[in-house]
Amino acid sequence: MVGIIIASHGEFAKGIKQSGSMIFGEQEDVQAVTLMPDMGPDDLKAKLEEAVATFKDQDQVLFLVDLWGGTPFNQVNGLFEAHKDKWAVVAGLNLPMLIEAYASRLSMESAQEIAAHIIETAKEGVKVRPESLQPKEAKAAAPADTSANAGRPGSFDYVLARIDSRLLHGQVATAWSKSVTPTRIIVVSDAVAKDDLRTQLIQQAAPVGVKAHVVPVDQMIKLAKDDKHFGGQRALLLFETPQDALRAIEGGVPLKELNVGSMAHSVGKVQPNKVLAFDQNDIDTFKKLEDKGVKFDVRKVPTDSKDNMDAILNKAQDEINKNK
Template structure:
């Protein structure tokens, strides 16, 4: 695996390292190197050498650096002299660049290949609001095409997830890079009635992927359409387990539900950091299980899978205890 060094003036590299871990999961062979106000070039070089020595593969190293020509860049460039055939440096580090580099390591084994690949993602991560302030792309700009085939048939469901946050960073980056959808579909009656939330979701789609918000009944109709959706790879997002159950009972052909997060609210108990349940939630998951649905409990693809039966038992015990008081 390619080793990655995130380097910056001040604590920027440590902050972006933490943000990347929150979105894409904990990463091996990645180190943050910082130049603090009381340090000099030799300190940065020493930290970089220590980081490289900790990597499993020291022949393939990628430096992502905040500023071209600054001290961290200059020290990385000095180290690069002996490894020009295999190492690489990319300056102008931002979070989309870092996440794309993490994702690229799943399929690319060369630091220089990854360096070339992540440039467009880093550029596309810079956007302006309101949209009319965004410079118009010329006809020579790169157009990202979705991976859509032309054959007739039904959707291929690459992921179905219950997540009260719906389309957010972990979905738009980590999961999308893993399952490669061409469509992200939020299935929710509540969200479909909310024009602002719908607009925000459609704008949050990653490059090359279209995002939609549809009511549950419309998703059931789409699932039964066998003429128009061949080659479309769908990632479904449900806000609640109740919405997922309605869709499955209506005929959406799902076998597994990825459980990401369920927000805490009044009357709910929280058996772990990201999942909160009331009695209706627990009963709904039991109905899903009775229908043969399997549960994949993890926030990001790199997380280990948790045991849903154990989580539900703990939630039930906590609710029982709460009701006794």
């Protein structure tokens, strides 16, 4: 695996590394190296060398630095000279760049290949609202659907169905989208479909090249029964609640597995782990889904280990019983 070193003035490198972990999960062979006010160039160089030494494969190292020409870049560049046939350095670090680098390590084995690949994503991550302020040369139509099967007869390919009270957010738009490569993200929710603002924000949050839609549960059921004009479309479904997912499945949406990512805490709910909260209705709903043969994939991002849903539900039930 390509090792990644994030280097910056001050604590920026540590902060963006933490942000990347929140979105894409904890990563192996990633080190944050910071230049602090009491440090000199030689001190920073020593820290960079120590960071490289921690990697399993020291032949393939990618440096992501904050500023071209700054001290972190200059010290990285000095080390790079002896390895320029394999190592790579990219300046202008932003969060889209870092996440794309993480995703690229899943399929690319060369630091230089990853470096060339992440530049465009870093640029696309810089946007402005109102859109009228965007430089004219940067405005472009949404990429056309280039799926090999687009427009051909067929039906939806359901690449992921997820329960997540936050719906379309960073972990979905980046980590999961990179993992399952949908062409459509469909939020299935009666409540959100009635909310024009939330619908607009979801559509704006879609990754580049992916179309986002918001539909009521009944509409999703109709689409699932008559989806022949969606041939070649890879659908990622997002449900706000397990109850919506159960309605959809009972209505005929052919889902065999649900990824359970996040269920927000509210009054009357117990929280058996950090990201999932349940009331009795939630527990009963998951039991009904289980009775229908639905499997549960409990994890926030693809790189997380899967949790045991039965154990989580049993713990939630115990806590509810204690509170009675």
